[in-house]
Amino acid sequence: MAELNITRVDKIYHSRKGDVHAVKALDLAVKPGEIVALLGSSGCGKTSTLRMIAGFEEVSNGSITLGGKAIHTLPPAARGVAMAFEAYSLYPPLTIGENMSFALKSSRLPQAEQEKRVKDMAEMLEIADILNKYPSSVSGGQQQRASLGRALVRDAGLYLLDEPMGQLEPQLRAVLRGRIKHYLREHNCTTILVTHDQTEANALADRIAVMEGGILQQYATPAELKARPANLFTGTFIGEPPMNVFAADVSSAADRVSFTVEGGTTLSYPASDMSDALRQRLAQTPRISLGIRPHALHLGDGPVRGKVMACQWLGDQTHVAVDVAGRTVVSASQERVSRATGSDVSLNVAARDLHLFDHASGNAIAHGGTLA
Ligand SMILES: Nc1ncnc2c1ncn2[C@@H]1O[C@H](COP(=O)(O)OP(=O)(O)OP(=O)(O)O)[C@@H](O)[C@H]1O
Ligand SMILES: [Mg+2]
Numbered sequence: 001m002a003e004l005n006i007t008r009v010d011k012i013y014h015s016r017k018g019d020v021h022a023v024k025a026l027d028l029a030v031k032p033g034e035i036v037a038l039l040g041s042s043g044c045g046k047t048s049t050l051r052m053i054a055g056f057e058e059v060s061n062g063s064i065t066l067g068g069k070a071i072h073t074l075p076p077a078a079r080g081v082a083m084a085f086e087a088y089s090l091y092p093p094l095t096i097g098e099n100m101s102f103a104l105k106s107s108r109l110p111q112a113e114q115e116k117r118v119k120d121m122a123e124m125l126e127i128a129d130i131l132n133k134y135p136s137s138v139s140g141g142q143q144q145r146a147s148l149g150r151a152l153v154r155d156a157g158l159y160l161l162d163e164p165m166g167q168l169e170p171q172l173r174a175v176l177r178g179r180i181k182h183y184l185r186e187h188n189c190t191t192i193l194v195t196h197d198q199t200e201a202n203a204l205a206d207r208i209a210v211m212e213g214g215i216l217q218q219y220a221t222p223a224e225l226k227a228r229p230a231n232l233f234t235g236t237f238i239g240e241p242p243m244n245v246f247a248a249d250v251s252s253a254a255d256r257v258s259f260t261v262e263g264g265t266t267l268s269y270p271a272s273d274m275s276d277a278l279r280q281r282l283a284q285t286p287r288i289s290l291g292i293r294p295h296a297l298h299l300g301d302g303p304v305r306g307k308v309m310a311c312q313w314l315g316d317q318t319h320v321a322v323d324v325a326g327r328t329v330v331s332a333s334q335e336r337v338s339r340a341t342g343s344d345v346s347l348n349v350a351a352r353d354l355h356l357f358d359h360a361s362g363n364a365i366a367h368g369g370t371l372a
Pocket of ligand 2: 046048
């Protein structure tokens with residue numbers, strides 16, 4: 001299995017309506033056997049990135065190496081990369097089984113081994129019953145699994161999976177997610193998986209690359225992304241429900257640090273809850289953006305006061321929407337709590353759960369009392 005290195009890669013599409021700069025100066029390294037998720041909203045450049053690695057789009061700038069060898073100038077078939085496409089791209093005149101074994105035909109694998117691989121893969125993906133059917137006569141979700149299987153049965157240095165389970169219902173997704181992860185690990189597959197779904201990215205990936213507007217925002221483990229978001233974008237993009245964000249004025253005294261948020265509420269903490277370096281930084285930073293995750297904003301005695309707008313039990317957690325000085329904030333709890341709409345509540349948050357961002361740039365200043 002090979003290491004992938006993407007260095008300063010740009011993708012600029014030229015069209016009559018003007019240029020689209022879809023991927024901007026992308027640096028990304030994937031270790032041998034690592035599973036990486038590319039996560040971002042629609043149009044952020046995920047598919048463009050995969051297509052440049054696979055060779056279906058040229059890079060506008062930069063280089064891509066696999067196992068130390070430059071591949072970005074090679075034709076797709078010479079790159080040793082297997083890709084499952086977002087739009088499946090199965091060959092209509094071939095059956096599902098023939099589609100899945102197509103790329104194995106040119107390998108030196110014995111016929112019996114080829115057949116076994118396709119059969120095992122089809123069983124893993126729950127499409128063994130449609131191997132003799134043609135793509136036009138099966139469902140979108142079945143075509144998608146055939147396309148995924150066609151990529152995974154190959155021996156490749158790198159596997160690129162573009163939204164491989166987007167068409168499947170949640171139950172099947174959850175089952176296949178586990179099986180696919182097991183398969184990728186067992187075969188030590190170096191993999192980049194594109195997804196919109198945070199749960200999928202968290203469950204499958206060793207590291208997640210968060211993209212927005214063609215720019216890599218952060219590349220880190222799922223736990224790091226949650227605990228130490230690099231900027232307001234990843235802070236609010238990762239985590240459900242999304243992080244509550246307030247503009248806040250900072251005031252530092254000898255023994256306390258206080259944040260006065262929009263509407264006048266003041267959150268005050270002993271100075272000892274913040275590192276010396278952070279206190280020095282805050283002394284020079286009068287205004288910040290304060291991020292508090294819903295699961296860290298607890299109902300009970302606290303300085304944040306508001307009125308309950310909605311209280312929802314979701315089966316495994318409660319979300320309470322609270323109007324705080326005209327702004328809606330969300331508090332989430334693992335417990336089943338009930339609060340009447342319109343009732344007064346107060347909320348608190350511990351210093352270790354505060355995320356501080358630069359008010360102008362959105363870049364992280366501190367997480368949990370220490371500098372980012
Ligand atoms: N062939 C093309 N010509 C011109 N612009 C393109 C082309 N392909 C993609 N784009 C544009 O490049 C940007 C990135 O597109 P891309 O398909 O990489 O996004 P994506 O992250 O995969 O989105 P989605 O989640 O919707 O699949 C978009 O603005 C898109 O409109
Ligand atoms: Mg896409």
